Amino acid sequence: MTNIVNLFAPPECSAVDSLGEVFLVGAGPGDPELITVKAMRLLKDADAIVYDRLANPVLLDYAHKHCDLIYVGKKKDQHSLPQDQICTLLAALAGCGKKVVRLKGGDPFIFGRGGEEVEHLAAQGIACTIVPGITAAIGCAAATQIPLTHRDHAHAVTFITGHRQQGKMHINWDLALQRDSTVVFYMGLSNLKEITAELIARGCPTNKPFAVVAQGTSNAQQVLVGTVGNIADKLAQHPLPSPALLMMGDVINANTYAQQLANLTSTAKPVSSAILEVI
Numbered sequence: 257m258t259n260i261v262n263l264f265a266p267p268e269c270s271a272v273d274s275l276g277e278v279f280l281v282g283a284g285p286g287d288p289e290l291i292t293v294k295a296m297r298l299l300k301d302a303d304a305i306v307y308d309r310l311a312n313p314v315l316l317d318y319a320h321k322h323c324d325l326i327y328v329g330k331k332k333d334q335h336s337l338p339q340d341q342i343c344t345l346l347a348a349l350a351g352c353g354k355k356v357v358r359l360k361g362g363d364p365f366i367f368g369r370g371g372e373e374v375e376h377l378a379a380q381g382i383a384c385t386i387v388p389g390i391t392a393a394i395g396c397a398a399a400t401q402i403p404l405t406h407r408d409h410a411h412a413v414t415f416i417t418g419h420r421q422q423g424k425m426h427i428n429w430d431l432a433l434q435r436d437s438t439v440v441f442y443m444g445l446s447n448l449k450e451i452t453a454e455l456i457a458r459g460c461p462t463n464k465p466f467a468v469v470a471q472g473t474s475n476a477q478q479v480l481v482g483t484v485g486n487i488a489d490k491l492a493q494h495p496l497p498s499p500a501l502l503m504m505g506d507v508i509n510a511n512t513y514a515q516q517l518a519n520l521t522s523t524a525k526p527v528s529s530a531i532l533e534v535i
């Protein structure tokens with residue numbers, strides 16, 4: 257039986273011979289089979305796993321029976337444990353000599369605050385290793401067969417946060433409007449209407465293909481396909497749950513898209529993708 261730990265109680269321990277270490281591990285986007293072999297080995301070996309809301313909880317089954325499982329997940333506008341306390345917790349656990357896996361959805365360094373945790377641990381003299389994970393954009397692209405850099409349509413792909421900070425969006429619109437480029441907005445679902453309105457106001461053609469992928473790579477994946485001009489109305493008609501990504505670019509070929517998804521027959525993939533609407 258693993259220990260579910262009260263995350264508000266900092267760990268206490270007697271003096272240890274040597275410090276432990278922290279592994280910042282990417283859990284991948286949703287399908288638990290997308291985790292790396294290295295991540296799986298570390299999960300099996302960990303003394304403590306500190307995990308997020310977006311890390312698939314099925315992965316915790318790899319933990320051994322004495323491992324402490326500590327949930328520090330965040331919900332929008334509602335942090336269950338502030339970031340500085342997560343950093344303190346990681347350092348305290350390692351300070352007790354533990355091998356700590358910090359399990360994060362997707363990749364730890366893509367909009368995952370991994371950088372802040374590494375900085376904090378380095379300042380405390382605690383060894384930290386990064387184990388990359390499949391970020392949501394890559395996972396969702398694969399699961400929906402949207403080829404992010406198909407060479408006939410895109411020479412670049414840009415990941416942008418569509419999140420608001422202190423009520424403001426901090427989007428580099430020039431970057432979002434680059435020609436021959438695919439743009440993926442993370443954390444933009446609730447701001448989709450403003451994002452698309454601003455793109456159009458800045459000259460984006462209203463017929464630019466646009467997709468929303470919700471709960472990508474999981475069995476509950478849903479995809480809404482349209483254009484920059486109509487996706488907000490479509491989303492109002494078919495509200496989608498989070499987490500969701502917004503994807504924009506000519507690589508989203510709506511004419512073949514439905515056919516491609518209908519033809520997905522791979523047995524290696526648990527996804528039964530629902531397309532809600534095509535342009």
Ligand SMILES: C[S@@+](CC[C@H](N)C(=O)[O-])C[C@H]1O[C@@H](n2cnc3c(N)ncnc32)[C@H](O)[C@@H]1O
Binds near residue numbers: 390443
């Ligand atoms: C705080 S960011 C973390 C990103 C993560 N580190 C990664 O590399 O995927 C959370 C955002 O990632 C996106 N996301 C994460 N998992 C997703 C999934 N399974 N399907 C669609 N979007 C996802 C959503 O935009 C969500 O708001």
